[in-house]
Amino acid sequence: MLKSQVLIKQETAITYFSKPEVDGWPMRRQTLEALQLAHLLVDSILDKKGANIVVLDVSEQTVFTDYFLLCDADNERQLKTLADAIAEDARKKAGIRHWAVEGDAAAGWVLVDFGDLVAHIFAPEQRNYYRLEELWSKGHTVLRIQ
Secondary structure (H helix, E strand, O other): OOOOHHHOOOOOEEEEEOOOOEOOEOOOEEEEEHHHHHHHHHHHHHHOOOEEEEEEEOOOOOOOOOEEEEEEOOOHHHHHHHHHHHHHHHHHHHOOOOOEEEEEHHHOEEEEEOOOEEEEEEOHHHHHHHOHHHHOOOOEEEEEEO
16 A cells, blocks of 8 residues: 555546657556556655645646646755656556656756646745645645645
8 A cells, every 4th residue: 555545535547648659668558546646656755755745636627637746845956856756656656657847946846747647846935936726726635745
């Protein structure tokens, strides 16, 4: 059982497609619960000492994703490490490749898009600036680890 699994109860089935022949990965279909992936990524974040972790269900507010995973990193190096770790763990442990990575650790914000789950990794100053929890306040908070 994953560390975060006891904290998340609701699940929605999603299907992922890896990109054809990217880094030697053939195109294949992967089915995984969005919140199962969130469990996996929360565990990766906890292992790398990420802080202030929140999973928001925004499925009723938007069509482009179902969940946001937000967390803080203490410095630029940790921010990059967290982004790399969640992308790698999703690929190695679940066979899922991210669709896109936006932002830069030097800018204080990296977004890793897995389709129905979007991970936002922030420097605390950037998180306070963007205030995604307030922007998406109509969404349901599924998990909060401080």
